[in-house]
Amino acid sequence: WEMFFAGFMYSVVALSLSYLVFKEIAGILAVFLIVMAVLPMMYTTIRSEEELDLKYQGEWKLLQEHAKVIIFLLFMFLGITFAMVFLYVILPPDAVHTIFNLQEKAILNVNNYVRGSILEGVVVNEQITGNITKLDIFIKIFVNNLKVLFFCLVFSLLYGTGAIFILTWNASVIATAMGNLIKTELSHAASSIGLGWLTAYFSAATFSFFKYMTHGILEITAYFIMALAGGILSVAIVKKEMNYDSIVTDVLDLVLLSMGFLVIAGIVEVYITPVLF
Secondary structure, three states, X not given: OHHHHHHHHHHHHHHHHHHHHOHHHHHHHHHHHHHHHHHHHHHHHHHHHHHHHHHOOOHHHHHHHHHHHXXXXXXXXXXXXXXXXXXXXXXXXXXHHHHHHHHHHHHHHHHHHHHHHHHHHHHHXXXXXXXXXXXXXXXXXXXXXXXXXXXXXXXXXXXXOOHHHHHHHHHHHHHHHHHXXXXXXXXXXXXXXXXXXXXXXXXXXXXHHHHHHHHHHHHHHHHHHHHHHHHHHHHHHHOOOOOOHHHHHHHHHHHHHHXXXXXXXXXXXXXXHHHHO
């Protein structure tokens, strides 16, 4: 849980410095500054996990040890996300647009990618039912998330802890979407009679958090598991310990586990989240 506050602090400092010093590229520079702050901890963690592969023989025991690290990293991710959401909501509109401009474009591109593909399907076959349309959306979302998962593996394999950049970027994009939704809900609440500002704020924040994190936390878990797999493999190659079967087996299990989480996340996003929200 301490990593939540560490991630929060890293983000506030990074966003403040990037905006004050390099305003034009504040959005992407903040991500790099957060990554630079996290890298030493991330490298030490992955190296420790690779050493566990040589210490423990049972795969179940290894997965239990890895679970501690995934939770550790998830709290850091939540800290980064909450800090960015907080700043998105409280900062003036001009500052928000400057800092989160790239993230807003990324959200728009993903939405257009999914929506455009579905509309093409409807034009080709006007008899598409609601269930088939949802299946199409699921496939598109899963394929898009699978690309992110693949790059998490590649970045971790090539750069050891490189996937932390992708994960931090995703945190900033999710934070932008959540912050935008909070502001929208607050504007709606402002027009309501008898709803206190504090009540409206917490109501909007809670709604925004659960709408995106119901499936988002599963996606991020999948990305962290894949990042851990790639990082362990990268450290093992550098240390020339690839002759140990336990490392290869552990990496393959982590890859399959991450893909399983991604499938569950897609199902929740398409079939469950819209029902709840």
